[in-house]
Amino acid sequence: MKLTILGSGTSVPHPERASPAYWLETSGGTxxxxxxxxxxxxxxxxxxxxxSLDAIWISHFHLDHMGGLAPFLFxxxxxxxxxxxxxxxxxxxxxxxxQILETINDSANYxxxxxxxxxxxxxxxxxxxxxxxxxVNADTLKTPHTKESLALRLKDEDSKPxxxxxxxxxxxxxxxxxxxxxxxxxxxxxxxNKSVQKHLELADAMRVAxxxxxxxxxxxxxxxxxxxxxxxxxxxxxxxxxxxxxADGLTLEIR
Numbered sequence: 001m002k003l004t005i006l007g008s009g010t011s012v013p014h015p016e017r018a019s020p021a022y023w024l025e026t027s028g029g030t031x032x033x034x035x036x037x038x039x040x041x042x043x044x045x046x047x048x049x050x051x052s053l054d055a056i057w058i059s060h061f062h063l064d065h066m067g068g069l070a071p072f073l074f075x076x077x078x079x080x081x082x083x084x085x086x087x088x089x090x091x092x093x094x095x096x097x098x099q100i101l102e103t104i105n106d107s108a109n110y111x112x113x114x115x116x117x118x119x120x121x122x123x124x125x126x127x128x129x130x131x132x133x134x135x136v137n138a139d140t141l142k143t144p145h146t147k148e149s150l151a152l153r154l155k156d157e158d159s160k161p162x163x164x165x166x167x168x169x170x171x172x173x174x175x176x177x178x179x180x181x182x183x184x185x186x187x188x189x190x191x192x193n194k195s196v197q198k199h200l201e202l203a204d205a206m207r208v209a210x211x212x213x214x215x216x217x218x219x220x221x222x223x224x225x226x227x228x229x230x231x232x233x234x235x236x237x238x239x240x241x242x243x244x245x246x247a248d249g250l251t252l253e254i255r
Contacts, residue, residue, distance in 0.1 A: 001026050001154075001162055001254035003183065006042040008220045008246035010189065011064035018042050018248055019064040020221055022164070022185065027156040028133030029054030033164050033185075037067040040075055046249060051081035055133055058093030059166030060149035061100060066093075070104045073112040073119065088118035092132060094148035095123045126150060141177045143168035145198045151177060160215070162254055167221060169198040175211035183254045184214035185246075187221035191229060202231075206238035213241065216254075220246035 002025040009017025019036035023043065030053050032039065043050040058066045069091070076082045076089070091097065098121045105112045113119050124130060126142035132154065141151040145167045151174070155161040160182035165174065167187050178184050186208065189199035199221075200208075209217050219231060222245070235243035244252070 001156065001182075003162075003185070003218075003252045003254060004046055004048065005218075005220065005246050005248060005250045006046065007036050007038050008222055008248050008250075010221055010223050011062070012224060014224060016248065017222060019067075020166075021068070023048055024154075024162070026133055026136050026154070028136040031133060031136075032056045033152070034059055034065040034166065035068040035072060036064050037071070039068040040072045042248070051076070051079065051085060052087075053089065054087070055090040055092060057132070057152060057164075058091065058097050059152065059164070060094065060146045061096065062146065062167065065166065066097075066100075070101065070110070070112060073115070074110055077112070077115055083116065085117045088120050090120045090122060090132075092122045092124060092138075094150055095125065096148060097121060097123060124150070141173060143174070144171050145169060153177060163214070167199060170200060170204040170207070174208045178208065178212040178214060181212065181214040183216045183218060183252065184209070184212065185218045185220060188219035188231070189221050189223050191225050191234075202234060203238065206235060209239045209241060209243070216242050216244060216252070218244045218246050218252070222246065
């Protein structure tokens with residue numbers, strides 16, 4: 001697998017951090033983890049093959065995580081690069097994602113589903129196991145953020161999984177779900193004294209890391225209070241493993 005960070009920030013406008021989105025290349029195809037309002041243009045800026053994107057994962061319904069979905073579908077409809085596309089685009093997310101997208105579609109007769117290729121929506125439940133791409137298996141975990149929010153565990157022919165927590169408060173279930181991860185992509189919204197309990201601060205994230213011991217830990221969804229702070233250095237004071245501060249445009253091989 002290969003991970004490209006498109007947006008390491010939050011809903012707060014920031015000159016260097018777009019809102020959340022992550023491009024993942026797997027043995028079964030390409031996959032977008034959340035699609036923020038910034039994501040469609042960030043894919044183009046990183047010269048990624050967005051016209052051939054295979055699947056999109058929506059972790060929950062906050063706008064900084066799914067606000068780019070309808071605009072992206074609208075763009076696909078008119079983009080010269082997609083006029084010959086025939087393979088379907090699959091959208092995975094919690095129960096309710098179809099209704100949200102249909103409501104947006106009907107609000108101005110956007111005809112988002114009237115493409116030259118099929119748009120397939122797959123709603124999944126907590127603790128579900130399913131094939132998200134050919135040869136790429138997924139499992140989900142309910143997280144304490146919104147009523148629908150889900151963490152995602154992916155595994156292809158590689159021997160160890162990739163974990164994406166998306167937004168979450170602390171949960172005793174996170175470490176078992178993330179155990180033996182090749183790479184754990186985990187939110188770390190706040191440095192300390194978090195103002196929102198249904199997010200993580202550094203001490204929470206390091207507690208999860210100490211318990212599940214990922215080979216690589218990438219901390220993301222960083223609010224501006226992290227600006228000019230050496231996140232990796234502070235993390236090393238709480239956990240001896242490899243911690244990487246997410247940055248827009250960062251690419252990581254997951255081997």
